[in-house]
Amino acid sequence: MLLHDKEAKAEIAEKWDESSESYDSHHGHGIQTDEEHDAWIRVLSRLLPPVGSKILDVGCGTGELTLLLAEMGYNVTGIDLSEKMLQKARGKAKSSKLKVHFERGDAEKLNSSDESFDVVINRHLLWTLHRPTEAIDEWKRVLKKNGKLIVIDGLWNDGSINHRLCRSVSDLFIMISERKDPRKGWYSKELNCMLPHPFGMKKEKAQEYFEAAHLRDISAVTLNDIRDIQRKHMPFSQRITYNFTYYLISGCKR
Numbered sequence: 001m002l003l004h005d006k007e008a009k010a011e012i013a014e015k016w017d018e019s020s021e022s023y024d025s026h027h028g029h030g031i032q033t034d035e036e037h038d039a040w041i042r043v044l045s046r047l048l049p050p051v052g053s054k055i056l057d058v059g060c061g062t063g064e065l066t067l068l069l070a071e072m073g074y075n076v077t078g079i080d081l082s083e084k085m086l087q088k089a090r091g092k093a094k095s096s097k098l099k100v101h102f103e104r105g106d107a108e109k110l111n112s113s114d115e116s117f118d119v120v121i122n123r124h125l126l127w128t129l130h131r132p133t134e135a136i137d138e139w140k141r142v143l144k145k146n147g148k149l150i151v152i153d154g155l156w157n158d159g160s161i162n163h164r165l166c167r168s169v170s171d172l173f174i175m176i177s178e179r180k181d182p183r184k185g186w187y188s189k190e191l192n193c194m195l196p197h198p199f200g201m202k203k204e205k206a207q208e209y210f211e212a213a214h215l216r217d218i219s220a221v222t223l224n225d226i227r228d229i230q231r232k233h234m235p236f237s238q239r240i241t242y243n244f245t246y247y248l249i250s251g252c253k254r
């Protein structure tokens with residue numbers, strides 16, 4: 001049975017509310033080392049317009065990327081469906097004395113007016129959406145002419161035998177050491193059925209979405225170096241499955 005949009009969004013918000021407390025403690029979510037922080041700045045500064053430009057971070061979660069962009073000198077707004085993820089983000093902005101505007105909003109139906117941002121960015125969001133094409137159209141709507149869309153995503157599980165083997169070993173470790181069952185799905189079966197990319201998204205697929213949206217100057221860069229920095233600091237149970245394809249795609253509105 002498929003969920004209605006409202007039910008699906010309520011479940012998504014609830015799941016990320018639950019995750020908000022521990023979210024930043026995971027390498028790959030929270031930027032936990034100077035090495036990783038500097039690597040993100042290097043990648044982003046090659047792509048971003050002049051400091052002071054207006055950026056919308058869609059599905060900003062606890063604001064890891066939003067705050068990094070504010071630290072770089074951008075005028076940033078972060079939106080998310082989960083009020084508790086936003087609470088974390090606001091708390092972090094306050095303690096780091098960074099000026100960022102956070103508000104509750106839906107990535108697939110933004111509150112912002114047309115052509116109001118120089119950049120729309122998101123990290124680890126596109127794969128979680130059940131209508132990626134509509135979402136990209138919506139992000140394009142709020143971009144100014146020549147504005148840039150940046151998507152950071154990955155293919156978390158490629159379905160290979162190797163991945164399945166590593167996953168089984170990792171699950172066993174987690175069950176023994178943390179006494180919890182990692183095989184329990186993240187979203188409900190009903191919600192997962194609605195997601196076209198429940199295991200993450202291939203870079204080529206993300207590129208297809210950009211092409212279908214008629215963006216120009218589409219280019220992709222691998223983020224495997226950032227993935228490897230994160231991987232170095234993980235416990236063994238996470239490290240053995242942490243070898244997915246990680247990438248950033250950008251394109252400009254005509």
Ligand SMILES: C[S@@+](CC[C@H](N)C(=O)[O-])C[C@H]1O[C@@H](n2cnc3c(N)ncnc32)[C@H](O)[C@@H]1O
Binds near residue numbers: 016106123125129
């Ligand atoms: C994997 S987390 C990524 C968070 C953050 N971008 C980061 O890089 O750490 C996905 C986030 O997307 C949010 N999200 C999922 N669907 C959304 C939607 N339709 N609109 C806004 N936020 C959404 C979730 O609440 C969650 O905070």
